[in-house]
Amino acid sequence: MTRHIRHAGFFCALLLVALLVNAARVQVVQAPEYDRNPANRRPDITRYERPRGDILVGGRPVTGSKDTREHLRYERTYADGPLYAPVTGFASQLYGTTLLENAEDGVLSGSDPMLAPFPLWNDFTRARSSGGHVVTTLDPAAQRAAFKGLAGLKGAVAAVEPATGRILALVSAPSYDPQPLSGNGTAAARAWARLTADEDRPMLNRAARQTYPPGSTFKVVTAAAALDAGVVTDLDAPTDSPDPYTLPGTRTRLKNAARGCADASLRKAFTLSCNTVFAKLGVEVGLRDMTATAHAFGFNNADLAIPFPVARSTFDTTLDRAQLALSSIGQYNTRATPLQMAMVAAAVANGGQVREPYLVERTTRPGGSVLATAGSRGVRQAMYPSTAVRLRALMREVVEEGTGRRAAIRGAKVGGKTGTAQHGLGNSGMPYAWFVSWAQGARDLTPSVAVAVVVEDAEEERRDISGGGDAAPIARAVMEAVLKSRDRAPGS
Template sequence: MTRYIQHAAAFCVLLLVALLVNTAWLQVLQAPSYGVNPANRRPTIARYEQPRGDILVGGRAVTGSRDTGEQLRYERIYTDGPLYAPVTGFASQRYGTAFLEHSEDELLSGTDPMLAGFPLWNGFTRVQSPGGDVVTTLNPAAQRAAFDGLGTRKGAVVAIEPTTGRILALVSTPSYDPAELSGNGPAVAAAWARLNDDPEKPMLNRAVRQTYPPGSTFKVITAAAALDAGVVRDLDARTDSPDPYRLPGSTARLVNEGEGCRDASLRFAFEWSCNTVFAKLGVDVGAAGMEAAARSFGFDDPTLRIPFSVVPSTFDAPEDRAQRALSSIGQYNTRATPLQMAMVAAAVANGGQVRSPYLVERTTRSGGSTVSAAGSRPARQVMRPTTAVRLRELMTDVVEEGTGRNAAIPDATVGGKTGTAQHGIGNQGTPYAWFISWAQGDDDMDPRVAVAVVVEDASARRGDISGGGTAAPIAKAVMEAVLHSPRAG
């Protein structure tokens, strides 16, 4: 009898061991494959069973969570959705996430291990921490000024604090309300189809995901390259620049919109945007010098993140001198995002140094304690400090005496550069209106803000479109909003 009991006990132990082995195999080895199996809805249900953390602007949450009472319980809501959509992106139960909602998803959803007091214990118990918050660098007044300034026109505005790299405004129009994509019902699917089929592309973030020919705003870089290389030594000396300028090795002739550009000084050419002078300067600096200058400012950099990715701006400095001449005035294959051109203005304002732009000041737990902070960003010297001083002088002249007078602000020093970029087949498309600038209040120790504005469909006759007439007033409103705001930090 005892032997039978021993056999039964041994068999039970064997079954227990088999059960433990099978459980361990399922929980440890097979868990990852079950976790990503489309038929497994547990991760999705768990993801939406608690409120999502918030994105804050100026100390105010511009996002929230609504309890739907459904299986996917909490749904994302937005305050001033179209205003902040290029920053927040969307968090959709059906279509995933975009922009800050995507790059900070782990923190906002509560799955970031940094949120847990005891990460190993939370991982063992599968307890999810409350979602954390993302504190942005945005200045709400500047963001609103940029959005209202663009109005119904297509375009983008980026404002940066030159000394730190903090992004103060990032706007793209036309925009959309990300709340339309939050749920998972038929209305969300219809909104998704409508937004993606819209020829105006409201979901395109023109500030960081669209490149444009920068036109004459690129002349800031060409001037910096010429001054650094010693091609130009005196701002007021006459240059050997014919008008019209026959492009080297070509029968094509480059002309100017205004008069007085023949052999004009760099000061006059910059103030009145003489194409012929800057095209010849680009040829004289050479392909290597122009390419090095553009790259130092940030062109051709595929690694830039703010924290979401930015489309690289590109500069083509071909050995063909005619093409290089056009590249040097922001045409041919030269392309730039508004963020990139704001960085160019910021570098001039900051003594020739540019700091990597960033959008997240810090992240916090739901109770307010800091998880991470941006800290000081490294500076990159993109031109000689003496060159930056001379460019600040030239940009100031543009606003005080030249094509950028619409950006002038009382009780402040403002520097700017206008641009009108041709595009389309035979350059017959409506030109893009550009303006890049920086501003320093009379009581400020250093420039407070650098801005880039591009307007795609300026509402004026083709011949009247210019960065000074269309884009400069928008930049002025943004700069005034920053100058009238208390300094952050």
């Protein structure tokens, strides 16, 4: 009898071991396969069983979570959705995540291992921590000023702090409300269909994910290259530039919108925005040095992320001399995001140094303790400090005496550069109006903000479209908002 009991016990032990081995096989070995199975809803149910962490602007959450009491329990909500959509993106139970919601999904959803007090235990139990929060660098006043300035227009604004690279505003118009996309019902599907069919592409982040020909705003880069290379040593010396200028190796004659560009000095050419002078300067600098300077400013960098990826701004490295002349005035294949052109203005304002831009100041645990901070960002020397000083003077003259007068701010030093970029087949498209600028408050030791604005569909007649008329007032409003925020800040 004892022998039979012993055999039965041994058999039961084998069954128990088999059950444990099978459970381990299912939960460990085959877990990834089950997780990928479309029929398995457990990962989604687990993902949405807790409120999602928030994205904060100026210390205030601009996102939230709504308890739906359904299987996918918590649904994303947005405060001032269209205002911050180019930053937050959306978090949808049907369509996934974009922009910050995507780049910081691990923190916001609670899946980041750093949020777990006992990571190994969470891996074993497959539990998920509560979502952390993402604190942005945005200045709420600057964001609202940019959004208001672009009301009814199509375009974008990017503003950065020159000394640090902190992004103060990132606006794209037209925008959209991410809220209707959050759920998983027919309303979300209808919203998705409407937004994706919209010819104005409201879900496109034009400030960071769309490139444009920068037009005359690129002359800041060309001027920097010419000064650094020693092609120009005296800002007031004639440049021996004909008007019109025949592109090298062709019969194509380049003309100017302004008068007085023939043999103009760099100072005068910059103020009047003379195409002929800068096209000739680009050729004299040469492809190698023009490419090196553009690269130092950030062009051709495919790895820029803020933390979501930024579209690559381009300066063609395989140009003949005629193409180089056009590229040096921001045409031909030269393309830039508004964020890139804000970096160009910021480099001038920051003594020639380019700080990598960033959008996240820090991430925190649900209770508020710091999880990670932005840390130091990469820095490059785009031009000699002496060149930056001279360019700051040139940009100030554009605002004080030239085409950028509408960007002037009482009591502040403001520098800028206007641009009108041709595009489309045979330049048939409505020109883009550009303005890049920086501003320094009366009590500031260095410039506090650099801004780039592009307007795709200016309201004037084609011949009247200009960066100074259409884009400069928007830049002015953003710069004023930042300077006023600095004045109100404690200890300022």
